[in-house]
Amino acid sequence: MTDTRTGGRWSRSWWGPVLALLLGVTPLMGGAQQAKAPAEPAEKMDPQAQRILRQMSDFLAAQREFSVRTEGTLDEVLESGQKIQRQREGDVSVQRPNRLRVDRSGDLARLHLFYDGQRFTLQGERANAYATTPAPSTLDATLDMASLRLGLDAPAADLLVSDPYTALTEDVRSGSYLGRAVVDGTPVHHLAFRNREGVDWELWVEDGPRPLPRRYVITSRDMPGSPQYSVSLSDWNLSPQFTPQQFQFTPPSDAMRVSFAEPNPQGGKPEGGAK
Amino acid sequence: MMMQARRCRQRAAGMLLGLFVMGGLLPEALAQYGTSRRVARRTSRRTSYRHDAVYGGGATSAAVVAVPVGAATVTALPAGCMAAPVGGITYQQCGSVRYRPYYQGESLVYAVE
Numbered sequence: 247m248t249d250t251r252t253g254g255r256w257s258r259s260w261w262g263p264v265l266a267l268l269l270g271v272t273p274l275m276g277g278a279q280q281a282k283a284p285a286e287p288a289e290k291m292d293p294q295a296q297r298i299l300r301q302m303s304d305f306l307a308a309q310r311e312f313s314v315r316t317e318g319t320l321d322e323v324l325e326s327g328q329k330i331q332r333q334r335e336g337d338v339s340v341q342r343p344n345r346l347r348v349d350r351s352g353d354l355a356r357l358h359l360f361y362d363g364q365r366f367t368l369q370g371e372r373a374n375a376y377a378t379t380p381a382p383s384t385l386d387a388t389l390d391m392a393s394l395r396l397g398l399d400a401p402a403a404d405l406l407v408s409d410p411y412t413a414l415t416e417d418v419r420s421g422s423y424l425g426r427a428v429v430d431g432t433p434v435h436h437l438a439f440r441n442r443e444g445v446d447w448e449l450w451v452e453d454g455p456r457p458l459p460r461r462y463v464i465t466s467r468d469m470p471g472s473p474q475y476s477v478s479l480s481d482w483n484l485s486p487q488f489t490p491q492q493f494q495f496t497p498p499s500d501a502m503r504v505s506f507a508e509p510n511p512q513g514g515k516p517e518g519g520a521k
Numbered sequence: 522m523m524m525q526a527r528r529c530r531q532r533a534a535g536m537l538l539g540l541f542v543m544g545g546l547l548p549e550a551l552a553q554y555g556t557s558r559r560v561a562r563r564t565s566r567r568t569s570y571r572h573d574a575v576y577g578g579g580a581t582s583a584a585v586v587a588v589p590v591g592a593a594t595v596t597a598l599p600a601g602c603m604a605a606p607v608g609g610i611t612y613q614q615c616g617s618v619r620y621r622p623y624y625q626g627e628s629l630v631y632a633v634e
Contacts, residue, residue, distance in 0.1 A: 357627060368624055375611075377624040379584035395585055397626035502604065502611040505586040507623035507630065 295421040295437045299449065301457045303411035311341040313486045316402070318477030329471050339486065340406055343384050345493040348400075359398075360495035361388050367495040368398065368506070375502040378495065384408070397509035401464050401475040417441040426453065429460040430480055444468020458482050588623060592632040595620070 317335040324330060336350030344363035350356070356371035366381035366388055379396070381388045386407045392398040400406075404413040424436040427450060434450040441447070445468070450461035463476040497503065588594065602615040613620040613631060620631035 355627060368627075370624070370629055373629045375622065375624070375629055377584065396624075399626075502622060503606075503609055504622035504624055504629065505610060506584060507625040507632075508585055508587040509626070 290420040291418065292422045294423040295439070298423070298435050298437060298451050298457065299414065299421070300411055302449070302451045302459055303409070303414065305457045306405065306410050306459070307408060309340075309342075309484055311339075311345075311484075311486055311488060313337060313339040313481075313483045313488075314479050315481040316477050316479055318402075318475065320401070320475050321471070321473035323469065323471035323473050327471060329473065338406070339488060339492065340385070341488055341493065343408065344388075345488070346385055346388070346406070347493050358495075359392075360493060361385065362490075362493040362495070365495070366392065366396075368396075369495065369501075373502070374498065374500065375504050376495070376497055377504050377506045378497075379506055395508065396506045402462055402477050405459055405462065405479075414439075417443055417445070430478065432460055434460050456482070456484075586623070588625070588630075588632050592634075594623075594625075594630045594632045596628060596630055598631055 315335070315337055318333070320332045320334060322330045322332060332353045334350060334352030336348055336352075339345075339347040344361070346359065346361040348357075348359040350358070355373070358367075358369040358371065360367040360369070361381055363383060364381060365378055367376055367378040369376040382391060389400065389403045389407060392400070393403065404410060407413045418439050419442045421437065421439045424438055427434050427436045429450045433453040435453055437449045437451065439447050439449075444466065446465040448461075448463045449459055452458045452460050459479055461476070461478045463474060465472055465474045598613055598620060599615050602613040602620070605612040605614045605619070611622065612634070613622065619634040621634050622629060622631050624630075
């Protein structure tokens with residue numbers, strides 16, 4: 247499923263049915279879009295929202311290294327329709343262009359991620375297990391690999407890439423400025439955006455000389471139950487004293503080495519394949 | 522080229538079969554997870570384009586392995602298993618059944634070999 251090269255070779259035998267499917271579905275989609283169109287004109291970005299988002303992105307991109315504390319919740323929608331909220335918190339350390347470390351605790355596990363520019367490792371503390379794989383040479387590509395090939399999707403990874411503005415705005419169809427607010431005692435600007443593909447998101451950006459993201463909420467409104475991911479970002483340290491060892495993984499001698507499983511193309515993780 | 526096309530078709534057929542088999546197993550898997558794992562996802566699809574550019578789409582390594590289609594997986598092992606390291610991977614021997622551990626996303630799962 248991840249092998250795009252097969253796409254070309256499939257074409258002769260598969261395009262027929264695929265086209266038929268597309269044609270069959272298109273009238274429905276067209277109808278839905280037309281019905282929505284009056285309420286949501288395309289590409290309506292409030293200039294102030296755009297400016298603040300740009301400032302935040304440029305400021306973040308300019309930080310060569312930083313650490314930040316994250317506390318968040320992630321909704322999961324059960325087959326029955328019941329929505330479950332999972333809590334997770336962690337410390338994220340980034341050194342551009344190719345170092346990442348995440349120490350996370352949550353409802354399910356205590357996990358550590360290591361990326362030292364060459365290898366990407368996931369370590370589970372409770373299970374005393376780890377999986378490790380060669381990784382691309384940049385953080386951007388490694389985040390993509392983690393998401394697509396390992397099924398490890400960090401919803402807020404868009405804030406960590408080298409060009410957050412492009413990553414965040416790629417699918418945006420509208421953005422608005424909702425005014426000033428306070429997050430964790432810090433004055434912030436509240437921004438809200440809608441994407442073309444069934445995702446809404448909000449961002450609270452620190453007001454002042456350090457335009458940092460302080461809170462980030464993603465709503466997947468195209469999924470049943472509209473699950474949300476929300477994270478607050480605190481304790482920003484823009485001049486951390488990192489050592490190279492922090493980003494390197496040394497397996498404990500009694501740890502169990504396992505493989506990463508490729509995301510299941512059918513069930514499992516929705517973010518890897520279909521969307 | 523012909524060979525490739527045929528292999529590809531075989532793979533497609535295998536995948537369809539896999540979907541079918543997995544479809545049959547799904548209720549059990551869901552019972553374990555208690556969830557369909559539909560979670561909020563990130564805002565952008567950008568990744569799929571860039572990833573393919575960087576990794577050529579088909580790059581593989583032994584560290585990332587597809588769980589065999591149709592293999593039964595569990596999230597907890599029965600009692601009395603013995604660790605059995607083979608080729609750097611720590612298999613688990615539970616009586617006559619051998620499990621191979623994987624990280625599936627953030628979940629540690631064991632697939633029957």
